[in-house]
Amino acid sequence: MLNFSFTEEQDYFRKMLREFAKEELLPNYSKWDREGIMPRHLWRKLGELGVNGLRIPLEYEGSGADCVTAGIAAEELGRGDFNLTYAVMLNGLIGEIITNHAREELKREWLPMIARGEKIVGIAITEPSAGTDAGGIKTTAVRKGNVFVLNGEKSGISVATVGDAFIVFAKTNPELGNRGISAFIVPADLPGVECKGYEDMGNIAVGRGSVYLNDVEVPEENLIGMENNGFYQVMNGFDLSRLLIGLQCVGAASQSIDETIEHVKMRTSFGQPLANYQGVSFPLVTHYTQLELIKWQAYRGLWLRDQGVDHSKESSSVKWLGPKYSVEAIHECLLLNGHYAYTKEMAHEQRLRDVIGLEIGDGTAQANMMVIAKKIIGKEFRSVPVKK
Numbered sequence: 001m002l003n004f005s006f007t008e009e010q011d012y013f014r015k016m017l018r019e020f021a022k023e024e025l026l027p028n029y030s031k032w033d034r035e036g037i038m039p040r041h042l043w044r045k046l047g048e049l050g051v052n053g054l055r056i057p058l059e060y061e062g063s064g065a066d067c068v069t070a071g072i073a074a075e076e077l078g079r080g081d082f083n084l085t086y087a088v089m090l091n092g093l094i095g096e097i098i099t100n101h102a103r104e105e106l107k108r109e110w111l112p113m114i115a116r117g118e119k120i121v122g123i124a125i126t127e128p129s130a131g132t133d134a135g136g137i138k139t140t141a142v143r144k145g146n147v148f149v150l151n152g153e154k155s156g157i158s159v160a161t162v163g164d165a166f167i168v169f170a171k172t173n174p175e176l177g178n179r180g181i182s183a184f185i186v187p188a189d190l191p192g193v194e195c196k197g198y199e200d201m202g203n204i205a206v207g208r209g210s211v212y213l214n215d216v217e218v219p220e221e222n223l224i225g226m227e228n229n230g231f232y233q234v235m236n237g238f239d240l241s242r243l244l245i246g247l248q249c250v251g252a253a254s255q256s257i258d259e260t261i262e263h264v265k266m267r268t269s270f271g272q273p274l275a276n277y278q279g280v281s282f283p284l285v286t287h288y289t290q291l292e293l294i295k296w297q298a299y300r301g302l303w304l305r306d307q308g309v310d311h312s313k314e315s316s317s318v319k320w321l322g323p324k325y326s327v328e329a330i331h332e333c334l335l336l337n338g339h340y341a342y343t344k345e346m347a348h349e350q351r352l353r354d355v356i357g358l359e360i361g362d363g364t365a366q367a368n369m370m371v372i373a374k375k376i377i378g379k380e381f382r383s384v385p386v387k388k
């Protein structure tokens with residue numbers, strides 16, 4: 001049986017979020033960008049709508065929804081406010097990591113607050129000297145009695161300036177490479193934690209920055225999962241976040257395409273609507289087609305995840321081409337809207353700046369191609385890290 005339809009509940013959820021995105025998010029999308037504000041009240045509103053807790057079980061005040069439903073949220077919110085879709089992606093990833101690997105007390109403490117949108121939790125892996133090569137991180141976590149003492153710098157971290165806590169990855173056994181990394185939940189108000197924002201070209205409302213850890217004493221209960229196993233726990237989570245990112249980007253680009261279709265029907269040149277010219281309509285058709293392909297590959301990947309079937313290569317294919325096709329589509333829309341679209345009066349320029357960020361965040365195109373190559377060619381043919 002091959003069935004591409006969504007359930008009635010999913011259709012209703014999509015309709016509700018599309019209206020919410022249009023009425024409440026889109027009119028203020030550029031406001032947060034201009035003012036440099038992360039709209040925490042909207043994050044809480046998403047809690048009321050059940051969006052933050054999609055991948056959190058009902059017993060921890062989540063919605064206990066499937067991954068396909070989380071994809072719908074990412075796509076629809078992307079139409080209204082791309083930066084707010086970080087709530088779907090981060091809470092989906094973090095909700096799953098805490099649910100699947102943390103101790104019961106940590107789940108009871110954090111999951112309801114995340115689901116309600118009261119607390120914002122980021123994920124901190126990247127460092128100044130290790131991004132794509134995540135196994136090369138240098139932050140250390142040294143056991144001292146019943147605490148771990150963390151030292152290092154995490155860079156490029158989404159929600160760094162507004163996060164209430166971070167899931168931090170640190171080396172508990174530097175000798176063991178990837179197999180010596182552990183994950184901890186680190187509240188941002190612990191002594192020794194310092195967060196500094198960046199002046200990014202986009203995603204301004206996300207508050208990306210560095211998280212500095214100076215002799216931070218983290219209770220051993222905050223260890224997530226098994227010691228030295230952090231790397232493998234989060235890698236599986238990326239298979240979800242990468243699919244959601246693809247849909248976030250497709251949502252934003254589809255909104256630009258819809259707005260541009262309206263524009264080219266109304267605007268005339270040489271006595272005819274722009275839409276009459278194939279030089280105008282064919283690029284729109286090209287981008288629409290590419291976005292549709294990504295969209296269905298993304299939902300397929302999410303469906304495979306819901307079935308418990310391996311979906312790493314589907315996820316990586318969506319992550320490397322989804323943001324790329326979306327950036328190309330938005331760029332074309334900007335051009336088809338003429339010079340006004342080059343001003344900040346229209347949303348295309350901001351969408352372009354915002355979506356480019358996720359060509360890098362959560363793994364670049366090359367990082368994702370490495371995953372696919374390993375799957376289709378074989379892991380014995382991957383590039384091997386040089387031993388120092």
Ligand SMILES: Cc1cc2nc3c(=O)[nH]c(=O)nc-3n(C[C@H](O)[C@H](O)[C@H](O)COP(=O)(O)OP(=O)(O)OC[C@H]3O[C@@H](n4cnc5c(N)ncnc54)[C@H](O)[C@@H]3O)c2cc1C
Nearest residue numbers: 123124125126131132156157158357360361362363364366
């Ligand atoms: C908007 C945004 C949000 C982010 N949010 C987070 C977050 O919340 N948490 C977090 O931990 N990190 C986050 N990051 C960081 C992000 O994950 C890293 O930037 C990314 O993994 C790339 O690492 P890097 O910047 O160190 O680049 P590098 O790893 O130095 O790579 C530089 C370039 O070289 C290429 N490259 C590297 N190795 C290879 C190879 N073997 N073969 C071919 N090409 C290669 C890369 O593809 C890239 O083009 C975010 C980044 C951005 C832009």
